[in-house]
Amino acid sequence: MNKELELWKGVLSDGTKKSKLEKYIKGWEEKIGSFLEIDLNRGAYDSNESGALAGIPFGVKDNIAVKGFKLTCGSKMLQTLVSPYSATVVSRLQQAGAQVIGKTNLDEFGMGSSTDNSALQQTNNPWDTERVAGGSSGGSAACVAAGLVPFALGTDTGGSVRQPASFCGIYGLKPTYGAASRYGLTAYASSLETPGILARTVATTKDVFDIIKGEDERDQSSLSYEAEGGQVKTIGYLKIEEGALNADVEASYKSSIKRLEDLEYTLVEVELPTMDYVVPAYYTIAMAEASANLARFNGIRYGYAPFMAENPNELMKKSRHEGFGDEVKLRILLGTYVLRSGFQDQFYVRSQKIRTAIRNDFEKLFTKVDSLVMPIFPTAAFHHGSSDLDSFQQKVADKYTCVANLAGLPALTIPSSVENGLPVGVQLMAPYFGEDRLFEIAVKAEEKYPAPQPEDFDLEWLS
Amino acid sequence: MDTKELYHTASLARLELDEKEAEKLSREVSQMLEYFNHMLELDVSNLEPTTHALMKNNRLRRDVVAEQTVDPDEMLENAPDLEDRFVLIPNVL
């Protein structure tokens, strides 16, 4: 186990440390509101007290099931639902000893890039509370960046782990599709999303990944993990059109490339021919799948039910009308539309073909380079509300992250620099099951440029 | 997308829309669909659709009754309306 986790071990079983943690969390939470539910005791019963990670707290995005905790998905629809079961990735961590201390805020059902689409609470960026923590795993990123937990779980459908990690100055791993079980992840876009890890060090990211990865009989799309090793010599960096990135982000991206060269990697500029079509393809697939995945929420077996309804149809319509937020409704509508007979070929089928084109692009690319470095988001953390980026612009901005989801490839956000008081990250990508390559590069970079810490970050009480 | 199509699509998805919402959504939906239409620029004629992400073939579950790890009663209690062991829904004819 790594030094950081060693430091956190037993915190929850040590009365003094636990109360110090409680106080520390309280202080931060008043400012950032990263957790929707928090309980330092409840999770103890489900964690293996003799596990290597015993007494180590972690946070879980509130669209991932943890038995005995709520599973709101940031939605009024599920505001009162308590999960009767746990996700496989959660169970594996509990088996290793780690303890869930709470559920973190998110954009409703993972749909958004700011966590402002949560129907339940606002989450602020620990670096600047006027700004968003990113999304949709904004709560998980914020609580890790503030040092409330050593790591948290998130989900990444189109960048939902990597973008908030970048906004908050931490590491964020989206594993290879199928490398970690999706069982227990409230489905938004099944063929795109994976569970992900947010942490402050590469070592913790890797240790947690080692625990959660691998085939799960409850997820027939999961795969047994066979690492694609190989030493990294050449790293491709994506050619970026002028003006595509904010100045700060562009500067940060350029310095990252320079730093990788300093680490004695060979950097070559690369292009992805289909890059211009990834966002429409991504959203077509995501929304189509979402329209089916969210159909189960109808106010009958669980969840929000309207005050009055006369028949099943009215019950379903009212519960969905009152239970879902605007962004969710928009995506369900669009997803329903692109699957309708007569429109499927134009939208859904075409998007799946573009997906094939993107995969082909990457396949070719990885014959020339061992890894890739790319920007994450055109901006650093933006202000709450839509004054900086409206909801449509936010979607277009998913360009750099959603390609990994379309291709199913692993990608890792690493903190790059702090520009004008805000952290900016870049992402590394590798072939399928090439997570080791990502860690290898990230560790080297971390030695010189560890994750930055926001003001008031203080873990003195731990040691 | 015109209003008729919007309402038909909403009805397929069991979404109720009031007028104000319909107006707002209609704008947003049209904006996205226009954006989606960029996909038409790419020649996809020789590409097969990728319907599944990475998948190992032939994952099947043995036909053996599994131990109940979640108490059915616990799930029933989550239902907004119950009668005896039945989930209750209104059905005024």
Added chain:
Amino acid sequence: MSNKYETFIGLEIHIHLEANTKMFCGCKAQYGDEPNTNICPVCMGYPGVLPMVNEKAMELGYKVARALNCKLSKNTFFERKNYFYPDMPKNYQISQFEEPVGVDGWMDFDTPEGTKKIRIHDVHLEEDAGKMIHAGDMSLCDYNRAGYPLLEIVTEPDIKTPEDTELFLRNFQRMVRYMGVSDGNMDEGSMKCDANISINLVGKGLGTKVELKNMNSPRFVRKGLSYEEERQADMLDQGKALTQETRLWNENRDQTEVMRTKEEAEDYRYFPEPDLPIFRPDQTFFDLVESGLVELPLTRKHRMMEEYKLSADQAEYIHDDLYLADYFEEAVKLGGDSVQLFAWLSSDVKKLLNRENLSLQDSPLTASWLTELLELISSEAISGKIAKKVLDFVFSDKKSPKTIVEEKGMSQVSDPAVLTAAVDKVMAANPDVVEAIKGGDNKQRGFLMGQLMKETGGKAAPVPLQKILAEKLG
């Protein structure tokens, strides 16, 4: 219906597969349990759960597709069929569409006009919904059935009459029972059948299709289709246009009623199920499917006619039930005469079973005991009349026919000395009757035989007895 129209009938048959667990989770697939007890987060559609394909269901699906002479898929996959229904937890049904387990098959069935062939469009796997019970202004949902493994068989519109449809369905039921893939009971809901029917002027091809639902026996399917055939012909006769719609059979009113029109039809928005990998059967799997093939009912019926000299009706009767057919063949192997066996099984044995409310399986009469009974008759150890009594005792005492005959002293007397003595005694006691017979009154012979039977307690073997009597009477 007048001869100017031609009828086209196609079927969508759903069968519950004989598996221990549901299609996509490990819950028990079992009828009759307390409501909402066989449920788990997967079949209740909780957030975050994923389906897991039942291996047995996959195997059975392929077996049926194979038995229906389908082209078997080398890469079958599931799709989501999207529509909202209160008893369908996910509000989509995991089904198959583009690449079902089998396509383009056919099935033969016998009709009074001979064997007919129906083309099978496809065979696909899917999951069942729960059950809704309507009570006043409320509905009660039970999700025990939600997720049951279902197989849907879709035929081409090749059936020409409602009568043939009923026959086809009975053939189909028999087939799935023979294969052990489903019990095929329509009244219990383990088999369902929706039909589509169109009529048109002869030679004009398919007409406007009407779908019929809610018929829970082959007989009701026939009745519903007959009603619909008449209704559509009347409409056409009156020059009215038919509408494409779905109608429900109302068994209380003996009529069909509109359920929904084409305009209200759902758009199912099928797309590949991202949670489940494509299934690519290997040779081992195909071998397993082949090895599980059984002789199908129709083949067996035709073989039985040939091999055992049964008439079509006799073979129809015997092969209808798999157990009866096996029983019959076992008895033949043990030496039973096929025609005798049929006679006994279709009358006396059947009557007794009905009286005792037993199935052949549950009755004490094994194939070897029935053969034994027939042997006792053919060897003249007992008479046919006595045999019926012996059969009664087999059921009540649960002992073999031989044991019963021995224990109860029921065997026939054919010893000439004993019979001669009896004849002498009876003739001596009825001299006037003997005189009358000798004088040519043959009607009185019956009386003497009756007296002889009385004398021997009914056990005298009739053939030798008559011979001795004839000799004595000269």
